[in-house]
Amino acid sequence: MCVEDRISSFPDPILCHILSFLPIKEAVRTSIISTKWRYLFASISTIKFEGYSMSGLTDRNMDSFKNFVYRLLKSPDQVRLDCFRLSHEICSWNDGDHDFDISGWICAALCRGVKEIELQLSYLDDILPAVLFTCRSLVTLKLDAVGHKFKFPSDVCLGNLKTLHFRDSFFGDSIHRLISNCHVLEDLAFIECDFYNISKINIQIPSLKRLILDFDLGESGGLDYVVVINAPNLVYFQYTDVVAKGYTLSTMKSLEKAHITICGCDTIDSQTIATHLIQGICNVRSLHLTINEEIFRTSRLPIFHNLIEFKFLGRGFSGREIWLMEFLHRVAPNLETLTLNFSVAAGTQWKALEVPSCLSFHL
Amino acid sequence: MLLSKNSALESKDNEIFEVEESIAIQSELIKTMTTMVNSKAYVNERNQMVPEARCRKQANYHVEQNNKIVDEELSDWESKFFEVDMDDLHELFMAANYLEIESLLNGVTKRVGDFIKACKNVEVIRQTFGINNDFAAQQEEEIRKLNSWNHI
Numbered sequence: 001m002c003v004e005d006r007i008s009s010f011p012d013p014i015l016c017h018i019l020s021f022l023p024i025k026e027a028v029r030t031s032i033i034s035t036k037w038r039y040l041f042a043s044i045s046t047i048k049f050e051g052y053s054m055s056g057l058t059d060r061n062m063d064s065f066k067n068f069v070y071r072l073l074k075s076p077d078q079v080r081l082d083c084f085r086l087s088h089e090i091c092s093w094n095d096g097d098h099d100f101d102i103s104g105w106i107c108a109a110l111c112r113g114v115k116e117i118e119l120q121l122s123y124l125d126d127i128l129p130a131v132l133f134t135c136r137s138l139v140t141l142k143l144d145a146v147g148h149k150f151k152f153p154s155d156v157c158l159g160n161l162k163t164l165h166f167r168d169s170f171f172g173d174s175i176h177r178l179i180s181n182c183h184v185l186e187d188l189a190f191i192e193c194d195f196y197n198i199s200k201i202n203i204q205i206p207s208l209k210r211l212i213l214d215f216d217l218g219e220s221g222g223l224d225y226v227v228v229i230n231a232p233n234l235v236y237f238q239y240t241d242v243v244a245k246g247y248t249l250s251t252m253k254s255l256e257k258a259h260i261t262i263c264g265c266d267t268i269d270s271q272t273i274a275t276h277l278i279q280g281i282c283n284v285r286s287l288h289l290t291i292n293e294e295i296f297r298t299s300r301l302p303i304f305h306n307l308i309e310f311k312f313l314g315r316g317f318s319g320r321e322i323w324l325m326e327f328l329h330r331v332a333p334n335l336e337t338l339t340l341n342f343s344v345a346a347g348t349q350w351k352a353l354e355v356p357s358c359l360s361f362h363l
Numbered sequence: 364m365l366l367s368k369n370s371a372l373e374s375k376d377n378e379i380f381e382v383e384e385s386i387a388i389q390s391e392l393i394k395t396m397t398t399m400v401n402s403k404a405y406v407n408e409r410n411q412m413v414p415e416a417r418c419r420k421q422a423n424y425h426v427e428q429n430n431k432i433v434d435e436e437l438s439d440w441e442s443k444f445f446e447v448d449m450d451d452l453h454e455l456f457m458a459a460n461y462l463e464i465e466s467l468l469n470g471v472t473k474r475v476g477d478f479i480k481a482c483k484n485v486e487v488i489r490q491t492f493g494i495n496n497d498f499a500a501q502q503e504e505e506i507r508k509l510n511s512w513n514h515i
Contacts, residue, residue: 006450008494017401018475018476030485034489034494062512064508068509068512149441
């Protein structure tokens with residue numbers, strides 16, 4: 001059976017595009033197929049080094065690998081690079097003996113006008129070049145930097161950045177310099193991060209549509225900072241933290257979904273503060289809330305005119321949830337779906353609840 | 364509310380397809396010609412290059428794509444649509460390339476990538492795609508040296 005060679009008649013840019021879907025090892029492997037394929041891999045638009053690509057590396061072939069990466073990133077530098085990704089396995093090789101020039105690799109990717117960079121790196125000291133934070137081509141930047149404390153210089157500016165994600169990192173006041181110089185930012189996330197030595201977390205981004213503030217819940221006492229958010233076009237908001245010193249949120253008319261977890265709301269004062277956050281999201285359509293349900297008894301909540309779905313996780317229900325009635329009748333008059341998650345103490349007796357007929361009830 | 368207009372497209376084999384205009388303009392080529400010609404039904408002379416089978420496949424592709432609103436359904440259907448052999452993929456590619464339909468092009472390239480991924484080694488790639496190895500022994504040796512970390 002003789003198969004006709006159809007694939008070699010595809011134009012080179014299409015073949016490069018095909019190779020971009022492959023893990024880097026497979027893409028490079030094609031260089032030995034035939035003379036037509038020899039240099040195609042060098043123009044792939046996506047360069048990803050993940051765990052799999054590092055398998056098979058030994059001390060002996062390490063130099064060959066480093067040379068390869070250098071050549072791949074450096075040339076041809078007139079061909080634009082779309083995506084550059086490094087995962088944490090690289091770090092396990094980046095000890096004193098082997099010394100990968102990760103900073104050099106990042107610079108080379110930036111020179112090729114890279115649009116998306118995703119780095120999972122531990123021990124980031126001195127690895128991130130300053131030019132990373134003044135790059136005009138970057139649209140997406142995701143940094144997972146185990147325990148790194150970020151300090152940004154004053155000239156940071158990522159004018160085309162739409163997505164910025166940080167994971168497992170620490171930030172001081174200098175983060176505000178970066179955020180305020182990302183004028184088209186739409187998606188901002190701090191996941192498992194922490195802020196230190198600041199009095200205010202200040203997020204003023206008119207273009208923002210998605211915001212995740214997911215902080216470590218290790219703090220036992222109250223926090224020292226207030227949270228100020230001015231993001232009138234926000235569509236999705238996720239917030240997980242111990243209750244802050246105060247909250248100021250601008251009106252969010254387009255807010256579709258909010259996932260809010262506030263811990264440490266044990267006093268009336270802290271519950272009052274938490275109410276300010278809840279007030280800020282009162283236009284939301286779907287709300288997942290985890291909080292001490294005392295807040296419903298002690299604080300007057302705003303009316304949620306648009307709320308059609310509400311999911312609540314509380315500490316435990318006593319079976320006489322009068323606050324729930326008030327919630328259903330006054331606070332969320334248009335609610336369609338209610339989901340309650342709770343642990344029930346043995347022997348709890350439920351009093352009959354009068355629920356609006358249009359409500360579907362999940363326990 | 365606007366009623367959807369239908370465009371009539373004629374293929375190489377003189378078969379006429381009626382497609383909703385919103386679907387027809389997914390092809391950049393047709394979109395350009397529509398804005399130039401601006402009529403409800405037109406015969407695209409240049410489209411006569413495209414054989415009937417391809418046109419029908421495209422029309423189906425887009426109708427189905429527009430019908431499947433749920434993401435999971437769409438990706439299931441898409442995987443089935445592209446589960447064809449290299450010859451058919453080549454046809455789809457030629458049509459997608461000529462008519463400049465990005466989503467179809469992406470589907471084809473992903474599928475070819477899957478084919479390559481499924482090959483155990485370079486020899487299997489050559490056999491699957493019918494590619495002739497035109498390297499001199501020395502060139503091949505050079506490449507293997509450069510890629511010793513990759514074990515090819």
